[in-house]
Amino acid sequence: MGPLRWLPLLVRLLLLRPPGARPEGPIRAFVVPHSHMDVGWVYTVQESMRAYAANVYTSVVEELSRGQQRRFIAVEQEFFRLWWDGVASDQQKHQVRRLLDEGRLEFVLGGQVMHDEAVTHFDDQILQLTEGHGFLYETFGIRPQFSWHVDPFGASATTPTLFALAGFNAHLISRIDYNLKEARQAAQELQFVWQGSPSLSVQQQIFTHIMDQYSYCTPSHIPFSNRSGFYWNGVAVFPEPPADGVYPNMSEPVTPANIDLYAEALVANVKQRAAWFRTPHVLWPWGCDKQFFNASVQFANMDPLLDHINSRAAKLGVSVQYATLGDYFRALHALNVTWRTRDHHDFLPYSTEPFQAWTGFYTSRSALKGLARRASALLYAGESMFTRYMWPAPRGPLDPAWALQQLQQLRWAVSEVQHHDAITGTESPKVRDMYEEHLASGMLGVRKLMASIVLDGPQPGAGRAAPAADPGAGPAGHFVTVYNPLAWTVTTIITLTIGFPGVSVTDELGHPVPAQIQNSTETPSAYVLHILATIPGLSYRHYGIRPTAGAQEGTQEPAATVASTLRFGRRLRRHASHGASRLVPVVNDCYTVLLDQDTNLMHSIRERQSNRTVRMTQEFLEYHVNGDLKQGPISDNYMFTPKDAAAPAWEAVEMEIVAGKLVTEIRQYFYRNVTTRDYTYAIYSRLTHVPQGHDRELLCHRIEQQYHVGPLELNREAVLRTSTDLNSRQVLYSDNNGYQMQRRPYLAYSNNSIARNYYPMVQSAFMEDGSSRLLLLSERAHGISSQGNGQVEVMLHRRLWNNFDWDLGYNLTLNDTSVVHPVLWLLLGPWSVTTALRQRSGLALQHRPVVLFGELAGTAPNRPGSQKQEAVTLPPNLHLQILSIPGWNYSSNHTEHVQNLQKGHRGKAQADLHRVLLRLHHLYEVGEDPVLSQPVTVDLEAVVCGLGPMVAVEERSLTGTWDVSTLRRWSWATETGHCRGCSTFPSRSPEGPTITIHPKEIRTFFVHFRQQ
Ligand SMILES: [Zn+2]
DSSP states (O other): OOOOOOHHHHHHHHSSSSSOOOOOEEEEEEEOOOOOOSSSSSOOOOHHIIIIIIHHHHHHHHHHHHOOTTOEEEEHHHHHHHHHHHHHHHHHHHHHHHHHHHSSEEEEEEEOOOSSSSOOOHHHHHHHHHHHHHHHHHOOOOOOOOOBBOOSSSSSSSHHHHHHHOSSEEEEEOOOOOHHHHHHTTTTTSSSEEEETTTTTTGGGGEEOOOOTTSSSSSOOOOSTTTTOOTTTTOOOSSSSTTTOOTOOOOOOOOOOOOOOHHHHHHHHHHHTTTSSSSSSSEEEOOTTTTTTTTTHHHHHHHHHHHHHHTTHHHHHHHEEEEOOOHHHHHHHOOOOOOEOOOOBBOSEEETTTTTTTTTTSSSSSHHHHHHHHHHHHHHHHHHHHHHHHHOOOOOSHHHHHHHHHHHHHHHHHHHTBBBBTTTTSHHHHHHHHHHHHHHHHHHHHHHHHHHHHTTTOOOOOOOOOOOOOOOTTTEEEEEEEEEEEOOOEEEEEEESSOOOOEEEEEETSSSEEEEEEEOOOOOTTEEEEEEEEETTTEEEEEEEEOOOOOOTTTOBBBEEEEEEEEEEEEGGOOOOOOOOOEEEEESSSSEEEEEEETTTEEEEEEETTTEEEEEEEEEEEEEBBOOHHHHHHSSSSSBBSSOOOOOOSEEEEEEEEEEEEEEEEEEEESSSSTTTSSSSEEEEEEEOOOOTTTTHHTTTTTEEHHHHOOOOOEEEEEEEEEEOOOOOEEEEETTTTTEEEEOOOOOOOOOOOHOOOESSEEEEEESSSOOOEEEEEEEEEEEEOTTTEEEEEEEEOOOOOOOHHHHHHHOOOOOOOOOOEEEEEEEEEEHHHHHHHOOOOOHTTTOOOOEEEEGTTOOOOTTTEEEEEEOOOOTTTTEEEEEOOOOOOOHHHHHHHHHHTTTSSSOSSSBOOOEEEEEEEEOOOOOOOTTTTTTTEEHHHTTTSSSEEEEEEEETTTSSSBEEEOOOOOBBBBEEEEEEEEGOOSSOOOOOOOOEEETOEEEEEEEEOOO
């Protein structure tokens, strides 16, 4: 949920008569009871459970059982599962099953949370949806069919595609730009069929409903009563519900004296809304944040009100009924209306008023955003590593139940943080702490699991592995094990911090490995070791690190080379020369980076293959924003509200070049003013010199930049601006959730143009001209914008405080004093080169190899060769999106599963380790690249070679719950004709393990292997 400060606007709008004629025929209002339950925001999950969330399910289940006409929709599965597993009695569980059978309690969406759409990665969206759907299907045999995305701050075009792939029949959103919502309301265009992916277009299109201006809350301002509208149960109280059941702000009960007034208010509102839609069916959400914790008061008042209206339906022209979301969409679908279609454009960014652009949260709490992505990447690695450990036969005595528990804990934590008040950074500090604790504890468990697999020792918890020191390593030596979770061979640099200045690095066969050592910038007594690692797909390799006497000549040992440092004195910003520059080159096989000695700033980059030089300079700027409501609009954790252009945030720069044989690092330190000792900003740019004989395609073609940002001064928003001579015409491209790109031309608004031209970058962004493209890849979400031709700026950090009571009351002011260290990879080159590299480089950054170092604590890993695993290598346009053992215990045959549930086999008895979940994703759009955009045919048996002989392959819907051959999504008529393809999946090839995957397809399989 977000601030309620747009309510006055709604009240104003309420008074306006909407244009457009009322639809023909009597109006049917579908009153959909719901409670919006944020999985963390102001209060933690546990606090919310205690204060209201558990009571929602306890009281709703009881009240639905008391009235056959009553309905309720349940959304966030995390709360429902906590109630189901920890609170519900057997009798309540029995009632839930009956209500579900009768269709009166309906699960919509079905994810653990209602994920944010702007700053989440689609892998994580799928994860959190799968986590909830797996539980619902296993427990109830239920597959949600409708989405309820009522609160995310703007809508991504990835969502309709994913929801279509999950088998949904209709999609529902609410928060889109206020101008757009007004216009669509007036034109009766809040409903349409959305073709979210340009490549999948009609095959995965989905009917989409945008909620009208009242959004998901019941109108709360009615002229009589105590103005709290239709909320008879009042407002939830923290930390405990009031003992007497009397809550603040409870509305006047419905009585014979006021029932006509209530009926008039409800009917007037229904009629007003009906005018905004093309059919006489009106969705009337009954609820808001934290409602229905006392469902008996709610229904006891609404029941007579609905009866009262229905008894006068002919006169009023309106009938009302309780409904689930499914009831509404079924009735709408039955009308057979022909709908407009919408293409793949998203609804970002989102503004609620002229000076309320919700583009700040793209960057808010950057540290949490980074942690969430690292946790997700670690989970991805842990899943495939465990799967490969278990198949074709468990490779050691590890307890699979313990292992699944570790994975499960992290699945839950990564799902939770996708919530729209979590990864968005819009929560209170204590709720941020909760997410971070859950993530950290889950990560610890999965790292333990991975170390156990490597050590192949007894299970943790049942005693530690006996330390078996390897005589070869010596007492001070280290082992490091590196796992590559991608299904391609990866050549990359692994970086460790060690305690001695001279080492030699060898692989498991004792062969020397290229390595480089240098002084640590952070710890004076420590050293940074770079190792060039080449690791086949889904495999791990061990390296031994042995101290040497130093990199002295005459020793026989192949020692790590030592980098040397060149220092450049402090240069002042105001003294920057405008004449001929004295340039220092840093060169690898792909780029020449030129640095200006007179300013210590970057000057230009030459891409060596195309031999084109692009002028390029980078600096840090800050937006100085307002926190005093009396002075005008404010920036907060949601909103970015700059008054003026950004100003340089530094007065002086120092530079060092640490030149090595393997890696050269350019360090630029930016000082806030001339006299300060500590820098606020830094850029560490790294170029790799890939030795002959090693794959250089990806590694050579990137300039890795790590930043040091902070701590910031109050009410500052920090950006890194890269200015080039690319004639980009101020058009930027940025991604939706790492899945697809959106074109973002600069749009001139009458006000707040800077903020409204900010967009989310989850994984990649670029700008280009006729001959070159500058591509940025990121490992966490940021806000990004082009505020000038050839310019791109990335917002890296925000520190804010304001005096808005609402923000202060909930501790939502974002006074973030942290230092953050985000990473970007820069790729520069002709369109053809960057297109070929973008997807794989993005994944290489997202899924950097997992380095197990401290976890091994000097213990020798299993002996070379004993864990020999076949490498997995997919074609370059195909990504192994997941390989895991989910553990769900249900029959893949739906009829059989439902029969088992009816017989009382409730699953959960024991995790099923035989079902392997495999998902493949074609990385390219139609027409994006002449070669890589082609459909690709693979033999699944070969893809998962090493897991044993394949017994069966079943193609499933996105979250695994449907056999795709039985999935028939609803077809919605469009102006371009009925979509024949959308009721089934395209290009199925059910026979045999050879499948063809088309551009942008995401295909999910259950694979069963023969145990050996
Ligand atoms: Zn919310």
